[in-house]
Amino acid sequence: MRAIVQDRYGAPGTVLTLREIDKPVPKEGEVLVRVAAASVHRGDCFLVQGKPFLMRMMTGLLRPKPGIPGFDIAGRVEAIGTGVSDFAAGDEVFGSCEGVFGACAEFVCAQASKLVGKPAGVSFEQAAAVPTSGLAALHGLREAGRLEPEQKVLINGASGGVGSLAVQIAKVLGAEVTGVCSTRNVEMVRSIGADHVVDYTTEDFTNSDRRYDLILDNVENRSLKEVRRALVPRGTLVLNSGSGAAGLRLLIRLIKPMLLAPFVRQRLVRYLSVPKKGDLDYLAELLESGRLTSAIDRTYPLEEVPAAMDHLCAGHARGKVVIAVEDGQTD
Numbered sequence: 564m565r566a567i568v569q570d571r572y573g574a575p576g577t578v579l580t581l582r583e584i585d586k587p588v589p590k591e592g593e594v595l596v597r598v599a600a601a602s603v604h605r606g607d608c609f610l611v612q613g614k615p616f617l618m619r620m621m622t623g624l625l626r627p628k629p630g631i632p633g634f635d636i637a638g639r640v641e642a643i644g645t646g647v648s649d650f651a652a653g654d655e656v657f658g659s660c661e662g663v664f665g666a667c668a669e670f671v672c673a674q675a676s677k678l679v680g681k682p683a684g685v686s687f688e689q690a691a692a693v694p695t696s697g698l699a700a701l702h703g704l705r706e707a708g709r710l711e712p713e714q715k716v717l718i719n720g721a722s723g724g725v726g727s728l729a730v731q732i733a734k735v736l737g738a739e740v741t742g743v744c745s746t747r748n749v750e751m752v753r754s755i756g757a758d759h760v761v762d763y764t765t766e767d768f769t770n771s772d773r774r775y776d777l778i779l780d781n782v783e784n785r786s787l788k789e790v791r792r793a794l795v796p797r798g799t800l801v802l803n804s805g806s807g808a809a810g811l812r813l814l815i816r817l818i819k820p821m822l823l824a825p826f827v828r829q830r831l832v833r834y835l836s837v838p839k840k841g842d843l844d845y846l847a848e849l850l851e852s853g854r855l856t857s858a859i860d861r862t863y864p865l866e867e868v869p870a871a872m873d874h875l876c877a878g879h880a881r882g883k884v885v886i887a888v889e890d891g892q893t894d
């Protein structure tokens with residue numbers, strides 16, 4: 564099968580190559596999926612670039628374990644491993660495939676517990692765009708943020724992969740939503756349901772009279788002090804970005820909110836989104852009912868994954884970056 568393979572760290576355009584490799588065989592509890600579409604997200608950038616360096620503890624210090632990027636897939640079940648009873652060959656599914664062999668390939672093995680049925684009226688590309696970013700948005704708002712109906716929520720980075728889904732999910736959860744993005748994305752953020760849009764090139768959300776019950780910060784480009792100024796006295800700040808800093812600065816950025824949290828009335832939270840079948844089912848229901856739509860920045864063919872990831876890793880994707888794998892599939 565054809566797959567995008569990485570065997571050293573660096574810029575995606577230089578370290579990712581298209582190769583012919585063996586088709587994987589599903590183990591116990593796994594499903595072999597013929598991938599129709601995949602999507603990539605910012606976490607894939609960290610893994611391919613080997614930055615932040617701390618990440619290499621898991622992926623290999625000097626060289627990465629040979630791997631295929633991507634966590635998110637939509638496709639058809641090709642075969643099932645032992646112990647899988649909820650899927651059969653031919654079923655249309657979408658979800659998350661974590662592990663060494665990732666989504667940017669013609670076939671991938673995924674744990675059955677991280678896949679759900681794809682709604683019939685939703686395209687493979689639409690579905691593939693949702694799992695990691697949609698779950699990060701849902702978990703950031705609902706679990707970490709404890710969002711309640713009618714609360715005022717601000718989403719920093721509202722036009723990105725997580726942000727564009729978070730705006731819509733926050734609306735479904737009954738919130739009044741403000742999205743922060745640059746001028747070229749104002750209309751897009753409004754079109755996906757934001758009640759208010761702040762153009763960060765002309766307006767500073769940390770320096771206005773508006774106060775929010777919850778801020779989901781996908782960018783973390785402002786100091787804690789500045790962002791907390793935009794919260795109500797007992798508001799919640801959910802921090803959702805590890806990018807934009809390195810070394811000691813990154814470590815300080817990661818732990819500072821936790822050190823400060825016991826001494827302030829506002830809740831300061833970091834979280835790690837872990838795929839759960841029930842939550843994926845919930846996102847599938849939202850897709851099926853039309854209450855959630857993937858804003859797709861651009862769809863690239865499999866051989867253009869290096870260019871797709873260079874675009875994503877530059878940090879200004881408008882919605883999700885999707886890979887159409889199905890065309891040209893070979894056994």
Ligand SMILES: NC(=O)c1ccc[n+]([C@@H]2O[C@H](COP(=O)([O-])OP(=O)(O)OC[C@H]3O[C@@H](n4cnc5c(N)ncnc54)[C@H](OP(=O)(O)O)[C@@H]3O)[C@@H](O)[C@H]2O)c1
Nearest residue numbers: 605699720722723724725744745781804805834835836879
């Ligand atoms: N907690 C978890 O488990 C979890 C899971 C998944 C992802 N994440 C994290 O979530 C973060 C966001 O991921 P993503 O996939 O949404 O990234 P993305 O698709 O690359 O989006 C980044 C967005 O940030 C916006 N942006 C850049 N500079 C900005 C600024 N100064 N002010 C406001 N917005 C700005 C960009 O909009 P413009 O082009 O308009 O500037 C772009 O739309 C990443 O750090 C990722 O690691 C966390």
